[in-house]
Amino acid sequence: MQKRWAVREMPDNDSVKKLAAELNIDPVLSALLLHRGITTFDEARYFFRPDIRHLHDPFLMAGMEKAIARIEQAIISNEKVMIYGDYDVDGTTAVSVVYSFFKSYIRNIEYYIPNRYTEGYGISTQGIDYAATNGFSLIVALDCGIKSVDKVAYANELGIDFIICDHHLPGEQLPDAVAILDPKQLHCEYPYKELSGCGIGFKLIQAFAEKNNIPFEQVSRYLDLVAISVACDIVHITGENRVLAHYGLQKINSNPCTGVKALMDVAGKKERLTISDIVFFLGPRINAAGRIDDAKHAVELLIASNFEAAQEKGLLINTQNLERKGHDLSITDEALSIIKSDEILVNRKSTVVFNEKWHKGVIGIVASRLTEKYYRPTVVLTHSNGHIAGSARSVLGFDLYEALSGCSDLLIQYGGHKYAAGLTMHPENVDAFMDRFEEVVSQTITPDQLIQEIRIDAEIKLDQIDSKFFRILSQYGPFGPENMTPVFLSRNVKLCGQPAIVGVDHLKMNVMQDGSAAFDCIAFSQAAWLPQLKNNISFDICYCIEEHVWRDKRSIQLNIKGIRLSAGSVN
Numbered sequence: 001m002q003k004r005w006a007v008r009e010m011p012d013n014d015s016v017k018k019l020a021a022e023l024n025i026d027p028v029l030s031a032l033l034l035h036r037g038i039t040t041f042d043e044a045r046y047f048f049r050p051d052i053r054h055l056h057d058p059f060l061m062a063g064m065e066k067a068i069a070r071i072e073q074a075i076i077s078n079e080k081v082m083i084y085g086d087y088d089v090d091g092t093t094a095v096s097v098v099y100s101f102f103k104s105y106i107r108n109i110e111y112y113i114p115n116r117y118t119e120g121y122g123i124s125t126q127g128i129d130y131a132a133t134n135g136f137s138l139i140v141a142l143d144c145g146i147k148s149v150d151k152v153a154y155a156n157e158l159g160i161d162f163i164i165c166d167h168h169l170p171g172e173q174l175p176d177a178v179a180i181l182d183p184k185q186l187h188c189e190y191p192y193k194e195l196s197g198c199g200i201g202f203k204l205i206q207a208f209a210e211k212n213n214i215p216f217e218q219v220s221r222y223l224d225l226v227a228i229s230v231a232c233d234i235v236h237i238t239g240e241n242r243v244l245a246h247y248g249l250q251k252i253n254s255n256p257c258t259g260v261k262a263l264m265d266v267a268g269k270k271e272r273l274t275i276s277d278i279v280f281f282l283g284p285r286i287n288a289a290g291r292i293d294d295a296k297h298a299v300e301l302l303i304a305s306n307f308e309a310a311q312e313k314g315l316l317i318n319t320q321n322l323e324r325k326g327h328d329l330s331i332t333d334e335a336l337s338i339i340k341s342d343e344i345l346v347n348r349k350s351t352v353v354f355n356e357k358w359h360k361g362v363i364g365i366v367a368s369r370l371t372e373k374y375y376r377p378t379v380v381l382t383h384s385n386g387h388i389a390g391s392a393r394s395v396l397g398f399d400l401y402e403a404l405s406g407c408s409d410l411l412i413q414y415g416g417h418k419y420a421a422g423l424t425m426h427p428e429n430v431d432a433f434m435d436r437f438e439e440v441v442s443q444t445i446t447p448d449q450l451i452q453e454i455r456i457d458a459e460i461k462l463d464q465i466d467s468k469f470f471r472i473l474s475q476y477g478p479f480g481p482e483n484m485t486p487v488f489l490s491r492n493v494k495l496c497g498q499p500a501i502v503g504v505d506h507l508k509m510n511v512m513q514d515g516s517a518a519f520d521c522i523a524f525s526q527a528a529w530l531p532q533l534k535n536n537i538s539f540d541i542c543y544c545i546e547e548h549v550w551r552d553k554r555s556i557q558l559n560i561k562g563i564r565l566s567a568g569s570v571n
Contacts, residue, residue, distance in 0.1 A: 002451075003454050003562060004448075004452070005454050005562060006456060007459060008035065008457050010458070011031050012034075015034055016031050016034065017030075019033060019034065019038075019039065019041075022040075022041045028464065032457060032473075032476065032486055036483065050242055050247070052247060056190065056192060056240055058203040058206045060189060060190050061181055061183060062181075062185065062187060062189070063180045063181050064179070064181060064207050066178060066179035067178070067204060067207075068204075068207050071106075071140075072212075074138045080108040080136040080137060081102070081108065081109045081110075081136065081137075081138045082138070083102070083112070084111070084113075084123065085111070085112075085113055085141070086143040087113050087115075087290035088287055089228060089229060091143040091197060092299050093198040094196075094197045094200070095201075096302035098142060098165075098204060099111045101205040101219070102208075105208075110134075110136075112130065113290070113295040113296050114126070116291065117385070118385065120385070120424070121415070122144040122145065122148055122151075122415075123151040123152070124151070127139075128154055131160055132155075136160060137159065139162050139163070140165065140204075141164050141165060142198070143196075143200075144197075145166050145175060146168050146171070146175070146182050146185075147170070147175075148164075149171070149174070152177050153175075161178045162175065162178060163177060163180075163181070164182065165182075165201055168184070168416075168417075169417075170184060181200050181204065182200070192240040192241070194238065196226070196235045196241070198226050198228075199240075202219070202222065205222070206219050223244060223248040224252045224257055225260070225302060227245045227249050227275075227278070228278055228286070230480070231245065231278035231279050231283065232278065234279075234419075234480070234481055235481065236481050237478055237479065237482065242478060242483065245275060249274070249275070252264075252278075257302070258304050258305055259301040259304045259313075259314075260282070260302070261307070261310070262307065262313070263282055263286070263314050263317070266315055267281045269282075274477070274478070275479060275480050285318060286301075288317055288320040288321035288324040289317050289320055290361070291320075291361030292320040297317055300313050324362055327359040328362045331358050331362060332369045334355065335355075338355075339370075348376075349438065349450065350376055350379075350441040351370050351371075351378040353370070353379075354381040355381075355382060356382060357383070358382040360382050360384050363380040363390070363391040366391075367379065367380040367391045367392060371395065375395055375451070376395060376445075377392070377394050377398055377437075379392040383427070384424075387424050387425065387426060388426070388427050389423070390422065391420075392404065392422070393420055394418065394420070395449055395450070396452075397446075397449045398441075398445050399418045400418060400420070401414075401416060401421055403437065403440045403441055407436045407440060410425055410433045411423050411424065411429075412425055455484075456488065456489045456542050458488055458489070459491070461513060461514070462490050462511070462512065462513040462514075462516040462517070462519060463514075465556065470545055473486065473545060485544045486544065488543060488545065489541070489542045490540070490541055491538075492513065492514075492539075493541055494513070495510070495533055495535050497509075499530060499533055501527045501530060502522075505525050505526070506523065506526070507521075507526050507560075511541065511558070519556065519557070520558070521559075522558075522559055522560065523563065524559075524560075537565065539563055540563070540566050541558070543560045544558070545557075545558060545559075546559050
């Protein structure tokens with residue numbers, strides 16, 4: 001699929017030069033700072049030097065004082081407390097952090113993860129019944145609950161209090177909980193709104209530690225798990241999240257908790273991990289536990305103190321991840337066949353596919369793969385507990401949640417974010433939903449939103465890339481949403497030596513420009529370009545600059561995101 005190259009407009013030239021001079025950096029690097037809203041030396045120092053002291057006071061979050069008071073009451077009264085969380089990476093890391101911290105202070109504490117297939121997302125009646133039967137009087141819900149008005153009311157009838165720690169958008173009515181911690185709720189003046197669910201849990205234990213004069217080291221020891229949640233829940237890596245991710249990565253790469261160390265071992269990751277490594281290597285394994293069997297396996301791994309037990313659990317989760325991959329690939333092939341065999345589906349502006357036998361645990365991954373293939377809002381549906389469950393993904397700029405709101409009368413429930421959501425409906429509404437979703441998308445999506453775009457931060461010459469440039473560029477990380485790895489454009493480059501195909505369809509080559517040094521390049525899934533690239537042909541590349549490590553030797557490598565023949569080139 002052809003992608004549109006969109007070069008970002010450079011900031012005001014005088015501002016670029018002024019900041020570059022103040023910081024003694026390349027003007028391109030100062031332009032990247034200005035794009036991030038950083039305009040002064042002091043703001044740049046704050047950005048380049050994340051500091052744990054930059055974390056906000058947790059008591060600025062609405063509901064925090066009530067939450068801490070209720071937990072302290074539970075401790076004094078020796079109540080049974082349940083730590084309840086969702087079955088994805090954010091939920092299981094949140095439960096692991098909060099449970100591990102409070103088990104030193106709460107005598108009667110357990111954790112509970114709902115089963116994806118028998119209970120579904122969020123707070124379940126089954127979970128509340130378990131709490132009531134077993135004498136729990138307080139449930140701390142993590143990464144879920146902000147819309148569980150009926151479930152919390154049911155718990156109240158049974159004499160069970162709730163503390164909700166969520167980061168999703170609230171509905172019109174809030175649950176009648178003892179305390180609600182969610183920076184996105186109205187009238188919450190907490191300065192940062194984009195924390196992960198685990199991040200909210202971290203603020204809860206930070207507040208308890210401050211109130212009770214517990215050393216911060218007893219809180220910061222969990223930053224590796226917080227960083228995993230930040231990476232895998234695709235929240236903004238700005239502000240407080242960037243500080244949490246920075247220190248969490250440091251811990252992962254120096255002294256990870258026992259469970260994370262075991263997970264890194266089974267994933268075969270030895271070198272320093274980045275946010276991207278967490279997303280692609282650790283996250284899928286943690287998620288696989290809940291997709292294939294029971295997410296409690298993930299929590300058992302992440303809270304483990306014995307390395308042998310953690311290794312055993314890590315191997316189990318790794319096996320489940322391999323099974324997940326098998327389901328993922330076979331269902332993706334089936335879904336692609338459904339679309340290709342129906343010209344109406346091919347030509348739609350949305351994708352909705354349904355098969356009652358598909359594995360519910362992987363339909364989100366399949367939706368992502370279909371979105372990559374056809375680049376349009378996508379919903380994948382399957383049968384689950386008498387209903388139809390769906391997972392949805394969107395494209396850049398299109399608000400999926402709003403589109404689902406336009407179909408709300410056909411849905412039992414739905415929830416999520418702008419780019420990813422889950423939904424449930426009655427079986428008889430599937431056909432009507434397919435038509436309605438297509439109608440809503442067709443009326444609201446723009447033609448440009450249906451063309452995948454490579455966003456380019458700046459055009460540079462290859463000879464601008466040296467060790468100093470790369471060293472400073474590396475300090476812009478950790479990279480992620482709203483602080484993405486910069487993409488650069490260089491025109492009229494030429495091959496230096498012969499390119500080669502590596503793996504199945506990856507292109508490895510060396511390029512140079514106007515007598516510059518030669519740069520190693522890797523172009524994933526772009527081997528189709530090989531016949532067109534000859535030594536006398538000029539072509540343009542857009543790329544990220546990264547460090548390549550091979551047998552302990554480190555070098556700068558260009559990770560090619562796009563290739564096109566230069567204007568005037570003749571093949």
